[in-house]
Amino acid sequence: MNHWQVVSGVVQQGHQIASGWASDSPYPKGSIAMQMPYFRALGLDLFDLFQGTLNISIHPATFVMQQPTYTFPKVAWTVAHPPETFSFLPCQIVFQSYAYQAFVYYPHPETKQRHFQNADILELLAPPIARINYGDRVELALNPAEILIVNPDEG
Template sequence: MQPFRGSVEMMPGWIEGVLQHGHGVASGANSESPYPKGSISIQSPFFKALGLDLSCYWHGTINLSFKPLEIILRNPDITFENMYWTDLHPPETFSFWNIKLRSIDNHNVNGLIYYPHPETKARHWQSSSVLEILAPRMTNLGEGSPLQVKASEGCLQLIDGARLRAKLLEFLKFRVLASPDHFFANSSHLGIREWLSKTNPEFLILPNKDLDHVWNQAKTLYTET
């Protein structure tokens, strides 16, 4: 990412994204949202009952984009599994990471990465290039504003997901063509991750859904039916 266009320079451990408009569901700004008060306001009492008090944060999310890079999150500070908070859809799982935020005017605040797990999130798809962040209100921020974020080591990483998926597909292509009758039979019993750990660990950074998608794509493209 490019450094700030101002007096604040990028410090080690900080990464920079730009603000973009969200769906307006978290804050209730979207008039078509099924949650007129905003989903964060509705969820907050449930989180508080489980031990997470969000009263110091604005009841909406900052949407921070790192496009075209994609976000890999690990080791959450808090996870609430299958939390029931609305009768409009099944329970959802949420994870949170403690972070620091820094704006171009050197305004520093503590915040939380807010991550409704997509496998349990029935509505409002979120791009893999966008972080949803809970924070106190920050002034002088708007669409396109740069914002830096810092998480604990090993929690937040940016990857070129499109390049890695294409490279993995090409890697599998040559493996399959070298052994068209036996490749998937010989490798599938190990599991994709175990097999890649023995052949090309570079691809292990990809999430399971990406590995499964590329693996199945290779089966479709490179094996005879």
């Protein structure tokens, strides 16, 4: 049985590249829609989830990937840039007292060329969540063996 760590966060607007909603997105259908077939072929089926990321700020805390459930090195999902490495770990997002099964989506920054996230932003792949908006508070349940939450207020 996993020991879950709960961390509070706030929904933030991202770059909107993952969903394809950005007016200048190089991927009109979104990068997640383009990546999902590759992840499925590698053993992780995410097609039941929203094809975009939910960006959660855990500020002032940050995070460090430990041993995520899935890591897919050098995925060549587009010809627009070199292959990227992605990690995923299951989590729960609690919004308005309801828990949703989700995944932390982590494109490794060392293989990414643009659209970087701040160190306090966790990107989630989750099912559609009705009435969730930017600025809403959520709770995340994470496995500390997979991801370490670093809180500067502790220690």
